[in-house]
Amino acid sequence: MNTTPNRLIIAPSLLAADFARLGEETRAVEAAGADWLHLDIMDGHFVPNITFGPLVVKALRKHTAMPMDVHLMIAPVDPYIAAFAEAGADNISVHPESGPHLHRTLQLIRSLGKKAGVVLNPATPVDAIAHVMDLIDIIMVMTVNPGFGGQAFIASQLSKIATLRQMIDDTGRDIILQIDGGITPATAPKVLEAGADCLIAGTAVFGAPDYAQAISALRAARPRQLPELTVSGG
Numbered sequence: 001m002n003t004t005p006n007r008l009i010i011a012p013s014l015l016a017a018d019f020a021r022l023g024e025e026t027r028a029v030e031a032a033g034a035d036w037l038h039l040d041i042m043d044g045h046f047v048p049n050i051t052f053g054p055l056v057v058k059a060l061r062k063h064t065a066m067p068m069d070v071h072l073m074i075a076p077v078d079p080y081i082a083a084f085a086e087a088g089a090d091n092i093s094v095h096p097e098s099g100p101h102l103h104r105t106l107q108l109i110r111s112l113g114k115k116a117g118v119v120l121n122p123a124t125p126v127d128a129i130a131h132v133m134d135l136i137d138i139i140m141v142m143t144v145n146p147g148f149g150g151q152a153f154i155a156s157q158l159s160k161i162a163t164l165r166q167m168i169d170d171t172g173r174d175i176i177l178q179i180d181g182g183i184t185p186a187t188a189p190k191v192l193e194a195g196a197d198c199l200i201a202g203t204a205v206f207g208a209p210d211y212a213q214a215i216s217a218l219r220a221a222r223p224r225q226l227p228e229l230t231v232s233g234g
């Protein structure tokens with residue numbers, strides 16, 4: 001049985017925004033009905049692309065009340081977590097492969113008062129987090145290989161999403177299950193049916209002519225009508 005919590009969080013990924021107008025783009029998706037802002041941090045080492053760092057996150061903090069959902073694709077990751085926390089991140093998510101001690105990294109994020117997330121690459125098994133579930137607030141499933149926006153959705157991850165939904169439900173805790181990569185109105189129903197409760201979408205939102213319409217199209221992908229989510233700002 002799918003016991004997805006009664007919510008749907010839409011988190012546009014700034015990776016697909018106009019990088020010359022990041023503040024404006026952030027305000028635009030907030031006005032268009034986004035719940036969270038997803039920020040992809042890439043170092044050209046852990047992934048083959050480079051984006052931006054804590055200075056940009058701090059600058060954007062002033063432009064939005066949305067929770068800032070920071071996805072760290074950097075290695076080593078531990079030395080930079082405090083900087084992103086101080087910059088105004090609300091959620092800090094890391095890949096298990098980006099440091100030798102995932103348990104310690106999650107403790108560090110929690111100690112800074114932030115939601116701690118773990119991101120699973122397409123080839124990373126769910127076992128990677130089985131013994132740290134008590135320290136996790138967010139699980140992010142990559143449905144593309146990390147590093148670039150605009151890639152095709154990897155359907156083999158649907159069974160992983162369903163397995164994680166069950167693992168989360170077994171904890172009895174409110175862990176948010178996010179999906180990142182290739183999310184469109186066509187793929188969103190599949191991941192929601194599998195048990196996701198947060199959709200991260202870059203190209204499908206920032207690549208659309210009308211952001212509000214794009215976000216509505218993702219919300220309409222819910223397999224059944226659920227009450228609207230209320231999320232607090234950061």
Ligand SMILES: O=C(CO)[C@H](O)[C@H](O)COP(=O)(O)O
Pocket residue numbers: 013015016038040071144145146147148149150151180181182183200201202203204
């Ligand atoms: O983490 C990411 C890539 O590493 C991005 O969040 C993701 O790719 C979103 O972009 P799109 O919706 O265009 O696939």
Ligand SMILES: [Fe+2]
Pocket residue numbers: 013038039040071180200
């Ligand atoms: Fe991301």
